[in-house]
Amino acid sequence: MASFRRPYPEPDRDTAPFWEAQNQQELRFQRCTQCQTVRYPVGPLCPQCRSFETEWITSSGRGTIYSYTVVRHQTHPAFPAPYTVLLVEMEEGPRIIAQLRAPEDAAVAIGMPVTIDWEEGELQTLPVFYPPPGG
């Protein structure tokens, strides 16, 4: 049970820079250099203006909880319940999925500000989020 390996992202030709940045503890998004639209998930084309021209920006790591679920019933051997999965709306706009790191009885609510941190895995470092100190 404990030895079951966590699944990890499999980079492809579009997403490799995104996952490599996470291994350097950076959350990156693409930004269209034509219309400046930030896009997520990663893709080759700007859905707004359909330009292939893109650059990578680094997220501030700050966001607010847009929605969440407290997983009570364990469904996967690598993820012991309970744990809380957040959908965090980042300051740059995209909403990303990551786990909350907080005491089990800590308050969690939509609209709550959270800050990114990083947890190293065997093959991939992934983001987690903390509530503000003293909050």
Next chain:
Amino acid sequence: MTIRNKAAIAGIGQTEFSKDSGRSTLHMALEAVLAALDDAGLRPEDVDGVVKMAANNDIAEIDLLRSLNLPNLRYFSEIPHGGGAACGTIAGAVSAVVSGMADVVVTFRSLNERSERRFGQSSVGGGIGGSQAYHIPHGFVTPAQWVAIFGQRYLYEYGHTTKAFGLVSVLCRKHAATNPHAMMYERPVTMEEHQASRWITEPLRLLDCCLDTDGACAAIVVSAERAKTLPCAPAYIAAAAQGTGSRQQMMTSYQRENIARLEEAESTGKELYRTAELEPKDIDVAEIYDHFTPMVLMALEAYGFAAPGKAPDLFRAGRVELDGGLPLNTHGGHLGEGYLHGFGHIVEGVRQVRGTAANQATRARTVLVTSGTGVPTSGIILSKEPY
């Protein structure tokens, strides 16, 4: 050019629904298909088309062809995106029949979802590609968890409590309790039991989640002209449509402006009503895909039966009861009858139009049947008469 009432479902078939079928999905699919052909007064030799759900990846159309010794399939295709595909198979069959590319098209769903691979359990390991790469490595692995994110936001946007979800659960179990085919026959639940059931993934409790079921269903689509010559009263297909929404993903379209709405169901509904030349008020019975209770509320709103956030009022006012004007999930749905990935809803829709359902609505001239939401979806409107 319209497809309105140019094709019909002429036969339906199903196996028993259980926790352990004791046989293969192909075995059950063949039972359901043969039953549906028999119901339609057709022989296997008449079949020249198969449209299947891609989710049934353990059964190929050639497995049916070989098993039934079909002479030739002129038309075969499959519809992607899990339970969103159920009515999509009917839409594909209608395309084939109306265009003349096939005469008799088989559609089906067969699964040992309880005794073999349970969708609520995951042991996926190794490298994850595609859009799931952003989710699975975070322990965000099951449909219940993916839907919980939508459900939580729905409660927040409209100020509801989880009792709003309980309304759906109680209604479906009430209808299942009087449907002898249902896994939850004679087993209704109360709101108190809903609220006391254990958390699966907040805000979803056990009673917000569909059943795990072994079973199979099938439906036979032919032209309206052909259907008139067959023994069963035709369930005319007044409309059939598929639909998507903005920034569409598989169960995780979280980049949309408002995730408390089901855009893919809204687009499907618009297309259905346009094709059928009907409005929501013209629908007599609604069989709405119920994998998880929040999605039923959001679907009722998307298909135009309630304003955003107001679907719970349909339950509180009794509108969705058998005699309430818009009877909902008359068979008990996935929450009460069994989880056949949307195909049980199609079969029940046909029974309602024929007037042969266990819980027969007094008025069932038009029935809306919808498929899985949170994914690219589909729907049909069945009609008693070819207006």
